[in-house]
Amino acid sequence: MSSASNSEFTLPQSAEEGAAFAGANWPPLATLLAGSTGLLAGLAWAAFGLVSLLLPDVEAGDWSQTRNVGAAALGIAAAIAILSLGAPWFGRVGAGLRKRAPWLLLLGLLLTVWELATAKFGWLPLPFFPPPQAIVEVYTDDLPKLAASVWASVKLQLGGYAIGALLGFVTGVSIGWSVAVGYWIHPILRFIGPLPATAWLPIAFFTFPSSWSASTFLIALATGFPVTVLTWSGVASVSNAYYDVARTLGAKPSFLVLKVAIPAALPHVFVGLFMGLGASFAVLVVAEMIGVKAGLGWYLQWAQGWAAYANMYAALIVMSLLCSGAITALFRVRDGLLIWQKGVVKW
Amino acid sequence: MVALALKQEAPLAGAALDIDDVSHHFDIDGKLLPVLDHVSLNAKPGEFVALLGPSGCGKSTLLRLVAGLEPPRSGSLTEDGRPIKGPHPSRVVVFQDPTLFPWRTVWKNVALGLEAQGIIKSQRPRVDAAIELVGLSGFANAYPHQLSGGMAQRVSLARALVNDPQILILDEPLGKLDSLTRLSMQTEIVSLWQRNGFTTLLVTHDVEEALFLAQRVIVFSDRPASIKADITVDTPYPRHRGDAYLAELRQQILGLLGLDATW
Numbered sequence: 001m002s003s004a005s006n007s008e009f010t011l012p013q014s015a016e017e018g019a020a021f022a023g024a025n026w027p028p029l030a031t032l033l034a035g036s037t038g039l040l041a042g043l044a045w046a047a048f049g050l051v052s053l054l055l056p057d058v059e060a061g062d063w064s065q066t067r068n069v070g071a072a073a074l075g076i077a078a079a080i081a082i083l084s085l086g087a088p089w090f091g092r093v094g095a096g097l098r099k100r101a102p103w104l105l106l107l108g109l110l111l112t113v114w115e116l117a118t119a120k121f122g123w124l125p126l127p128f129f130p131p132p133q134a135i136v137e138v139y140t141d142d143l144p145k146l147a148a149s150v151w152a153s154v155k156l157q158l159g160g161y162a163i164g165a166l167l168g169f170v171t172g173v174s175i176g177w178s179v180a181v182g183y184w185i186h187p188i189l190r191f192i193g194p195l196p197a198t199a200w201l202p203i204a205f206f207t208f209p210s211s212w213s214a215s216t217f218l219i220a221l222a223t224g225f226p227v228t229v230l231t232w233s234g235v236a237s238v239s240n241a242y243y244d245v246a247r248t249l250g251a252k253p254s255f256l257v258l259k260v261a262i263p264a265a266l267p268h269v270f271v272g273l274f275m276g277l278g279a280s281f282a283v284l285v286v287a288e289m290i291g292v293k294a295g296l297g298w299y300l301q302w303a304q305g306w307a308a309y310a311n312m313y314a315a316l317i318v319m320s321l322l323c324s325g326a327i328t329a330l331f332r333v334r335d336g337l338l339i340w341q342k343g344v345v346k347w
Numbered sequence: 348m349v350a351l352a353l354k355q356e357a358p359l360a361g362a363a364l365d366i367d368d369v370s371h372h373f374d375i376d377g378k379l380l381p382v383l384d385h386v387s388l389n390a391k392p393g394e395f396v397a398l399l400g401p402s403g404c405g406k407s408t409l410l411r412l413v414a415g416l417e418p419p420r421s422g423s424l425t426e427d428g429r430p431i432k433g434p435h436p437s438r439v440v441v442f443q444d445p446t447l448f449p450w451r452t453v454w455k456n457v458a459l460g461l462e463a464q465g466i467i468k469s470q471r472p473r474v475d476a477a478i479e480l481v482g483l484s485g486f487a488n489a490y491p492h493q494l495s496g497g498m499a500q501r502v503s504l505a506r507a508l509v510n511d512p513q514i515l516i517l518d519e520p521l522g523k524l525d526s527l528t529r530l531s532m533q534t535e536i537v538s539l540w541q542r543n544g545f546t547t548l549l550v551t552h553d554v555e556e557a558l559f560l561a562q563r564v565i566v567f568s569d570r571p572a573s574i575k576a577d578i579t580v581d582t583p584y585p586r587h588r589g590d591a592y593l594a595e596l597r598q599q600i601l602g603l604l605g606l607d608a609t610w
C-alpha cells in the first residue's frame with residue numbers, strides 16, 4: 001500500500017503548487033518554484049509507475065505491457081527529477097524541461113488517475129476505456145500494420161495535397177491576374193468549390209480507375225478550393241502602387257506577376273494552404289474509411305469492427321501527431337518565407 | 348558613389364521634356380472630375396523644375412502622366428521628341444509614399460529597377476553605392492518595417508537614383524523627413540543633379556525648398572490645375588537660404604498661392 005500513500009502524498013502537494021501559481025506575486029515565486037515543479041512532475045510520473053507496478057490489474061484485464069509501462073514511467077520520473085534538479089548543468093535540455101514542467105506534472109497526474117480508473121479499479125467500463133498499457137501494447141504488438149497504415153496515409157495525403165496546392169495556386173494567380181481566365185474559371189469555381197469534396201466520393205470511386213486515384217483527386221479538390229480562392233484574393237488585393245513602382249522601373253509583365261503579385265499575395269496563400277490542409281485531412285480519413293482499404297482511416301474503421309478500442313485510441317494519437325506535425329511543417333515554411341512580416345502567429 | 352562618379356566619364360545630359368496642352372480628368376461614379384486644364388510646360392535637358400500648388404490640385408496626376416503610368420485625356424507628352432507611351436526606366440519616379448516592397452530587404456528594394464531590367468548581375472556595386480549615398484549602408488539587410496519613415500523615404504530615393512534616370516520625377520520626396528535630414532538631403536539632391544545632369548521635376552509644398560533647389564518654379568492654380576506663373580530662379584549654386592533675392596521670390600510665390608498676408 002506504500003504506493004497508494006505515495007500518490008496521495010503527491011496530490012495535495014500539487015494542489016498547493018497550483019494555488020501558489022494562481023497567487024498574486026507569482027513571478028518571483030515562479031522562479032523559485034521552477035525547479036520544484038519539475039520535482040513534483042517527477043513524483044507524479046513516479047506515482048503513475050508505482051501504481052502500474054504494485055496494484056493488481058482488474059480481473060478482466062489481460063495486458064502484457066503493464067510492467068514495462070510501469071518501469072518506463074519510473075524511468076521518465078527519474079529523468080524528469082534529475083533534469084529539473086540539475087537544470088543549470090543540462091543547458092538547453094534543462095531549460096526546456098523546466099519550461100514544460102507544469103505540463104509534465106499535469107500529464108503525470110492524468111496518467112495516474114487514468115491508470116487507477118481503468119486498469120486498477122475498473123471505474124470506467126472496459127473495453128471502451130482501455131488503460132495506458134493497452135494502448136502501448138498496440139504500438140508494440142500491432143506495429144507493422146499501424147506503420148503500414150501511417151505510410152499509406154502519408155503517401156496519399158502528400159500526393160493529393162501537393163497536387164491540389166499547386167493547381168490551386170496556379171489557378172488563383174491566373175484568375176487574380178487575367179480577366180479572361182477569371183471569366184471562365186470564376187463561375188466554375190463558384191459552382192463547384194463550395195461543394196464538400198466528400199460529396200464527390202460516390203462518383204469519384206466509380207469514375208476513377210483506382211480508389212487511390214479517386215482519393216487523390218478528392219484530397220486535391222478539398223485542398224485546391226481554399227488555396228485558389230485565397231491566392232486569388234491575395235493577388236487581387238495587391239496595391240496598385242506596387243505595380244506603378246515596378247513599372248516605372250522597367251518591369252515587364254512576367255516580373256509583375258512573379259516578383260510583385262506573388263510575393264505580395266503570399267500571406268493570403270498561406271492562409272489558403274492552412275485551410276486546405278484542414279479540409280484535406282477530413283477527406284483523407286473519410287476516403288480511407290470508405291474506399292481505400294489502407295491508411296489510418298481504414299485502420300480506425302477496422303479497429304471499430306473488431307471492437308479493438310485500444311487500437312482506435314492508438315491510431316487517433318498517431319493521427320493527431322501527424323496532422324499537427326503537418327501543420328507545424330507548413331508554419332515553419334511560412335515563417336521562413338514571410339520573415340518580413342511582423343507579428344505572425346506562432347503555432 | 349562609384350556608379351554615380353562613373354557617370355562623369357560619359358556625361359549623359361538629361362532628356363528634354365515637353366508637355367503640350369495636356370488636360371486630364373477622372374471619372375468618379377460617372378461624374379467627371381477635371382484635374383489638369385491645358386497644361387503646357389517645357390523642360391530643357393538637365394533643367395531642374397519645381398512644381399508648387401495647392402493640395403489636391405493635380406500635381407501628382409501630372410507626374411503620373413509624365414511617368415507614362417496613365418495616358419492624358421488630351422494633349423501630348425514627349426521625351427526628347429518621342430511621345431511618352433508608357434513607363435520607361437529613363438524616367439523614374441520617387442513617389443509621395445515610399446511604397447517599398449515589404450517582402451524585400453533595403454538592398455533588394457534598391458536593386459528592384461536593375462533586377463526588372465535584367466542587369467542586376469553585373470551591376471551590384473551600383474546598388475551598394477546608392478544605398479551608401481542615402482546614408483543607409485548599415486541597413487542593407489533590414490526589412491522596410493524596421494525603418495523609420497524618413498529612412499524609408501531615403502531608400503525610395505536610392506531605388507530611383509540607382510537607375511541613372513534621364514528624367515527624375517520627385518513627388519514630395521522629402522515630405523516625411525525631419526527638418527535636419529531634409530536640409531542635408533536638399534543639398535545632396537542638388538549635387539546629384541549637378542553631377543548626373545538629369546532633368547528633374549520636383550513637386551513640393553515647401554516654397555523655400557523649391558527656391559533652394561530649382562532653376563524654375565511653376566505655380567499651379569487650384570483644381571483643375573493650370574499654370575499660374577512660371578518663375579525663373581536666376582541665381583547660381585550653391586545657394587544660400589538667407590539670400591535676399593530668394594526671399595523676394597518667396598514673397599511673390601506665397602502671394603500667388605494666396606498666403607501673402609501670413610508672412
Ligand SMILES: Nc1ncnc2c1ncn2[C@@H]1O[C@H](COP(=O)(O)OP(=O)(O)OP(=O)(O)O)[C@@H](O)[C@H]1O
Nearest residue numbers: 373374375382401402403404405406407408409570
Ligand atoms: N485614381 C484617381 N481616381 C479618381 N480621382 C483621382 C485619382 N487620383 C487622383 N484623383 C483626384 O485628382 C485630384 C488631384 O490629385 P493629385 O494627387 O494629383 O493632387 P496633388 O496636387 O498631388 O495633391 P497633394 O499635394 O495633396 O499631393 C484630387 O482631387 C484627387 O481626388
Ligand SMILES: [Mg+2]
Nearest residue numbers: 406407443518
Ligand atoms: Mg500629390
